[in-house]
Amino acid sequence: MANIKKMEKDHLEEMFQLAKYAFHFEETEERRKRFQYIATHSENYGVFQAANQLTSQVMNTPFTVNFHGVTYTMGGIGFVSSYPEWRGQGGINQLMTDILRDSYQKGQVLSYLAPFSYSFYRRYGYEWVFERLTYEMNVTDLPVVERMLGQVIRVTPKEGKTAIQHLYHASEQSKKGGLIRDDWLYTYKYELKEPNSYMALYKNEQGVEEGYLVYEMDSDCLVIKELVYISLEAFYGIIHFIKSHQASFVKCRYETGQNQDTVSFLMPEPSVKRSLTPYMMARIVSMKAFLEQYPWSVSQERLSQLVFRVKDDEYAPWNNGWYEWRLVEGQWQVCQQIQAEEVTPDKLCIEGSIQGFTQMLLGYQKPTTLAFFQQIKGEQRAIQLLDELVVTMPPVLDDYF
Template identity: 20%
Template sequence: MIVRYCRENEREVSKKIWLDTFRDSEEYIDWYMESVHRNENNLFILENNEIVGMLYENPYEIKILNRIEKSIYMVAVAIENQYRGEGYFKKLMEESLRNLKSQGIGIVFLHPVSSEIYKRFGFIYGSNVEKYTCQLKEIPVKTKKYKIIEISEKNNLKDLVKIYNKYMENCNISMIKDEENLKKLFEETSADGGKTYGIACEDGKLQGYFTYTMDGEDIFIKELAFENKNAFETMMWFFKTFENYYKNLQIITYEGSQLNLYLDREEILRKEVVPQIQFRILNIKEYLENIYILLNKDEEFILKIKDRLFSDECYRISRGEAEKIETENYHVEISIETLTQLITGYLNIEEALKLEKINILDEEKLFLLKKIKPQRKSFFNQFF
């Protein structure tokens, strides 16, 4: 087996594997190959000089623990049908993660079709979304408060970035989006047969945006951001106008958004919290130093991190510092998966203890662990 990156004139191979594996349309895949594909991000696995599988390592900036850092979104992991079950998937994933770790990438994330697939590589859920559903005919909004406008790259994208950032400001973890990222989101929506609109006051000032696709009887809002109740009601009024053509509306947004409270009849929007994104921490030291910044100067303990893919590691944790050490004596033991969920805020210490995810060898150090208090809100809804 050989693992290497895509070379010139091999993009069509990626397209073929994608078509053979996933349900996306050829129009969508063509857009991806033209707008997102980069040879240096497209990893192949080969047997006897034949490409048998691939994945994409798409680079993004994320906000995590109030810092901005580079990350990788792992997309389109696929093995050709006739080669499945022969170890190529495992080899491809392990080589990718080892390579990314050597490059200094701190965290990798993906949107799994099944949570079990990636657990053996240290991935674990770290971000939920709120999924709201309703029937279009039930939407109680009867008047349009603002204007619905088409999004123009020339005069709208900067304002939309500001709206997105404000909408995401209370999230512990979120994607960093600039004008180019939003532009690609809107292009991706169009390639998927959808549309994007803005919401604006009479003076033209933008108050929000939404991007959506349609499938059968359903309309799916892929992303939205808005500044006030009138903007959200205008959005809902817009979708109500489709009630003679479509039946259901589905909205995905961040956990804790409370979208149902923006309607006078809050029971109309039925809410479900759904796990969405799995994470895999690669740079343990950096995250440990950040989450234990609140320790006092004289407080420290030794933490062992168990990792099935990489070797287990021990760290001496003190105020804002994590020193990797070689020792058989440690106070607390956790897995890389549990550390990931503590850092992302998916679990707090009390929950992890109840779930028996923390092995305490020195009870006197337990109060130090409880100083981890990250926010719980996060939002990752990336599609490419």
């Protein structure tokens, strides 16, 4: 009979062997160290069969994210794996059920994951919200920029840590649902996960860091992994630094989280190849907590005209019901009602699945678009009001776990 339990440090090698088998990666000490490092910072769930054999596992790593100035707790799902002979027997289903329940009870508000199949994870309430934009071009296609008086210096992850952490968290792209990179995550990302990457910092004439670059050298291609700047001077300085490599590299590839700030209009030949690909999925684990902290663009008094109804959230049934804003002792509060009769009458109701609300509230799709395709439903004036209230900038994620 199957036994489900949380795994501790004495299970790390079993977990690594299952992940290696399921994902077909090479067994090296470097990879083992990286896997065990993130596992020790995660909650690890396993299905054990007779003779205490680990047959399926899921890792849930606690993170925090910055969503337009609001800090949300988030669980990152990773290393979902089973031995082939145990697939399709309900192990992963039970693990996901337990993880979502435990996440809710511990106060996690959101959950992200990188899917092997989008349709598979939709059954658990997840939906596609993140994209990746890739530019493929010649180095000479990069924008023509002025030479700055500051300088770019190459640094190791340890040398650049303080400045890079500060610049990342100060950048706008980190505030659209991106991870808040704690010290352990910085180590995992730059020292363990991307050991072949180079780092460079841009310092202005006064010696103040204003941008950084993370890049790799792949044959005849320079791959930009991360380009962050908080001033135009830093952008110019880093682009000039990249173009200084054109004697060594013919091509350049730039991978970034999709957002509304593309730089192709600055290029001398903007018809470079650009490809947009689906990336991670997300779901709201606690609808009430998410709404209570949400960065609405107007006062909550205007929200009092609306009621949200979440339907058919099978794996997080605590989300089902009606949500309205009521004035309680002089303060606006989100109130969840289980029965329709409990809802204040004559309010504008918007209803949908947890997937529809996740895409709308995280800014991936506008309410009018979701309503047109019947992913949410409501009166036209309710949908139009929502267009004014919710975040409409697509979320951005520049990390992988």
